[in-house]
Amino acid sequence: MGVEVGLLGPVELRVDGRVAGLSGAPQRVLLARLALAGGRVVPVGELIEALWEEAPPGNAVGNLHSYVSRLRRHAGGDAVRREPGGYRLVLPDGAIDVSRVERLVAVAGGQGDEQAAETLAEALGVWRGDPLSGVAERLTFAPEVARLAEWRRHLREEWLARRVAAGRGAEALPEIEACATAEPMRERPHLLWMRALHQTGRTAEALAVAKSFRERIADEHGIDPSPALDELQQRILGEDPALRPSVRAARPARPDRFFGRRDEMAVLRKALQESRVTTLVGPGGVGKTRLMTEALAGDELLVELAERSVPADVAAAVAGALGLRAAPRGAVAAIAERLGGSAALLVLDNCEHLLEAVRDLVGEIVRRCPRVRVLATSRQRLGVAGERVLRLGPLPEQDRVALFCDRAALLRAGFPADARSRELAAEVCRLVDGLPLAVELAARREAVFGLAHLRDRLGEGLQVLDPARGGDRATAVSATVEWSYRLLDPAAQRLLDRLAVCRGGFGLDALPYFADDAEPLLAELVDASLVVCDLEAEPPRYRLLDTVRHVGLAHLRSDDARDAHARWMLDFVTDLVRRQRRRNPHTTPALRRELGNLQEAIAWLGDRDEGARLAAWAAVAGSDAPDPGLTAQLVRCAPSSVMSESDALRAFAAGTGEWLNSNLGEAERLLAAALAVLPPGHPVRGPAILIRISNSMFAGRADDVRADALLLLDEPSATGWVRVTGLCCAALMDAYNGDPAAGMDWLKTYEKELTADKGDGFEPFTRGELLAASDPVAALECYEESLRRTTRAGLNYTANIARIGRAAVLIRLGRHKEAAEACREAIAAVRAAGMTAQLWTLLRLTAELLADRGDHAAAAAIVAAADADPYAPAVMGPDRDRLERLRAAATPPETDAAEFALARLQQAAGKGRTAR
Known part of the structure; x- marks a missing residue:
């Protein structure tokens, strides 16, 4: 049980991450006094004084024991221990928020300014309000309340000081000003205010702050400020370069470890040798500055532009880094003169918000200074002639x-x-x-x-x-995105917000649904590193990082974007089903690409009629390439009753999902209800009959399969391959019932219909099943032909059942090594597709293989596991006799049956009898 105590805010006890409901003030007083002791024993008298101050009751000790018992019920008996003379709170290191802050402060003490500022922000974020809130009014806690409140003020000032020292005065300025205004007689906030103003170029205002503070304390207290104020004022007047740390020659090495980026580092170093201008581009937080820092040798001219806010600051910052105090002919000319023909590397960090000014300056420097090279970091390329752009992505x-x-x-x-x-x-x-x-x-x-x-x-x-107090874009993920967002054109901002509803990315076909003439805006978003482009995909694929999506979704104030997204998905899946009528090989990859968007749209449309249509079309498109997530979503579409067309479409979608989950009885009920409402010729009726045929097969109902196969022949909405599949399923029922010759006769009867779709892989699979017992070598050729066709067409479902048939023939041919590999491959494929019934068929075959190799106990255990699972398909014909021979007094394996089978296959490798 994880126990934590909070003192930096309302006094609270957390157990396993949840706030424990302490019954009253006495328990909070007791908890606070024990926690403040830092693991030391607190005498009984001190606890009584904290609880009742100067008027304890006559039975104070007994009441104290009662309060301790109640506290133990929440925190656990080991947390509050009775010791000689008192009680002690025993918790793991860091379980009390005060100790966590102390540890963070200690860590910050050994860090550089930038990282220390981040660590101190983390420490301040632990506070939840005024310290010891709820018990602070008691006199016994007055010293601790005062100490913790002052500590908080000190840490806040230290956090602000570290940010200013790191050159981030512009970011910290609003908070520094608020701090100084709130405590007009406190000197340190005013010193920080002066430094931040001077750092951002507002020197006159910095000196005015000094004058105002001096007059205020003289008027109210009749004293002078400390010498620190005079010293800082003189350094400001003397333009001490140390007060502007955003311009410095080289950045000190960071003490923390740098991970990965070996390939990127090699490419960057090569680019610096070969290119005049190199720009590291990537989204906020991707590590551009850190990679740049690791690549530097220490003698470069480094200029940080994050805190520069106007275009003129760019040249001024570079001039300052070169030690130029004045530039009568203009900063650019002075910089070019100073650099001249010498070899140098100018590094410009964080250029995205001043792109035009940086572009002009870099262009002039490259033109005038032939031996100067430039390295820039930005969320967008500079656009300079000859620029080498290196895009940085997330870490592997x-x-x-x-x-x-x-x-x-x-x-x-x-x-x-x-x-x-x-x-x-x-x-x-x-x-x-x-x-x-x-x-x-x-x-x-x-x-x-x-x-x-x-x-x-x-x-x-x-x-x-995010930190407890926002605004620091260097230490908050959402703030880094907002910073880039604010640099965009308003039209690009609107498109980014609308694209945030896409889950899993999008292609160019989606853009017209979200904005007119969107491609130029998309280019701007890619340039700004807010949209990631995968040009290796075919067609090209675009996506928002989840960090960007969260921010974009927060901007949306209406449902328009989600409605547009749903219209895109409806059109997409409708076109997909249209193409699927001809077994187009591109339909399955297209469906896989948009699965996330499809599920998002189904969830958004909910009970609307459009949602029923989308779910039904998704069931049609997804049945050849089942996905467990989509299957689960289809199951949730089931209506309470089936009266209308929309109800029937939902029943069909849910029935398809139940069939894929091998819940055969519920699938039959839903599919029958849907077909009772959908009229002949309805575009979903043919697929619904085919799914019912497959469901009846697994339930072992041969007559129902044959009746539906004949029904498909007269169904106007059924395509050629759907009719072929229905006829083949009827033939398969003969084979599975032990009469493959009857199945062959059935195929001959309908030979003309079977030629309707030569590209389908189900017909050769069926012939393989019919030949498996009499001519296994010929059957193997049929399965392999089925795999060739189905793989080419992207028909994962048919490909998986062909894999199962192929594994069965290899087992019965005695080709054990090939059979074991075929079983392992097929188990992985059907598990990934969530095909439960087919998995049990395959595991029963694996049991045969294991028994043939001498592992009878494992074979019996797998068969027992299948017998115990109601989702395992019915066993018919010769298979019934084969499995009966494998059964023994065995219990199902305690682990997952598929994992058990894979492990035994691995153990049996090389140990079975040689192939017959």
Whole structure:
């Protein structure tokens, strides 16, 4: 049980991440007094004084014991311990929020200004309000309340000071001004206010702050300020370069480890040797500045532009870095003269908000200074002639997990290094797109929430990563996106917000649904690193990182974007089904690409008629390439009754899902209800009959299969391949009932109809099943022909059942090594597709293989597991006798049957009898 105590705000006890409902003030007083002792024993008398101050009751000791017992019921008996003379609170290190802040402050003390500012922001974020709220009015806590309140003020000032020292005075300025205004007699906020104003070029205002503060304390207290004010004023007047840390020759190496980016580092270093202008481009938080820093040797001319706000600041910043105090002929000319013909590398960091000014300056420097090279970081390319653009993407999974674990271990000594923790860390990193900034922020939150809770909170949104007080775009994920967002044209902003409803990306075909003439705007979004473009995909694929999607969705104030997205999906899936009538090989890949969007649109449309149509078309399109997530969503579409066309469409969608889940009885009920309402010729009626045929097959109802196959022959909406599949299913029922010759006769009777679709793979699969017992070699050729056709057409469902048939023939031919590999491949394929019934068919075959290789116990256990599962399909014909021979007094395996089978196949490799 994880127990935590909060003192920096309302006094609270958390157990396993949930606030415990302490029954009254006495328990909070008791908890606060024990927690403030820092693990030391608190005497009984001191606890009584805290509870009742100067008027304890006659039975105070007994009441104290009662309060302790109640507290133990929440915190656990081991947390509050009775010691000689008193009580002691025993919690793990860091379980009390005060100690977590102390640890963070200690870490910040050994860090550089930029990282220390981030760490102190994390420390301040632990506060939830005024310290010891709820018990602060008691005199016994007055010293601690005063100490903690002053500590908070001090940490806030130190946080602001570190930001100013890191050259981020412009970002910190509003908070510094608010701090100084709130405490007009406190000197340190005023000193910081002066430094921040001077750092942003507002020197006259900085000196005015000094004058005002001096007059105020003289008038009210009759004293002078400390010498620090005079010293700072003189340094400002003397233009001390140390007061402007945003312009410096080289950045000190950071003490924390740098992960990954080996390939990017090699490309960057090569580009710096070969190109005059190189720009590192990528979204906020992707690590452009850190990669640039790691690549520098230390003798470069580095100019940070993040805090520069007007175009003229660009040349001024570079001139200042060169030590130029005046430039009578203009800053650009002076810079060019100073650089001249010498070799140099000029590094411009964070250029995105001053692109035009940076472009002009860099163009002039490159033209006038032939040996000067320029390296820039930006969320958008500069647009300079000859510019080499290197786009930086998220970290690969191995590197992002290593980064997370490294940073988390810095803040929590007990951070686990086991495989499960790495799995959870990988999930956390995926939720933040693998952006290094977000990964580091998530690692800091791990010390507060733990891995599992952090993953769950991130699944609900990225707010958990934002600092308690926003605005610092260097340390908040959403703020980095907002910074880039504000630089966009309003039309591009609107398109970005609307595209945020897309889940899993989008292609160019989606753009007309969201905006007119959207392609130029999309180009702007890609240039600004807010949309990621995958040109390796065919067709090209675009997507918003989840960090960008969260921000875009927060901007939406109407349903227009989601309605437009749903119209796109309706048109998309309607066209997909139209193309699928001819077994187009591109339909399955197209469906796979848009599965996320399809599920999003189905969920959005809900109970509307459009939602019923979309779900039904998705069921038609998805039955050849089942996806477990879509299947589960289709099942949830089931109507309470089937009266209208929309009800029937929902019943068909849900029935298809239940069939794919092997819930055969419910599938039959829903499909029958749908077909009772849908008239002949309705576009969904043919697919619904075919799904019912497949469902009846697994239930072993041969007469129903044959009746529906004949019904399909007269159904106007049924395409050629649908009729072929229905006829083949009827023939298969003969084979599975032990009469493959009757199945062959059936195929001969309808030979003309079977030639309607030569590209379909179900007909050769059927012939393979009919030949399996009499001519297994010929059957194997049929299965392999079916696999060739279905793979070419992207028909995953038929391909998987052909794999099962092929594995069965290999087993019965005694080709054990090939059979084992075929079983492993087929198990992986049908599990990935969520095809439960087919998986049990395959596992029964695997049991045959294991028995043939001498592992009778494993074979019997797998058969027993199939017998115990109501979702396993019915066994018919010769298969019934084969399985009966495998049964013995065995119980199902305790682990997943498929995992059990795979493990036994692996163990049996090379140990069975040689092939017959």
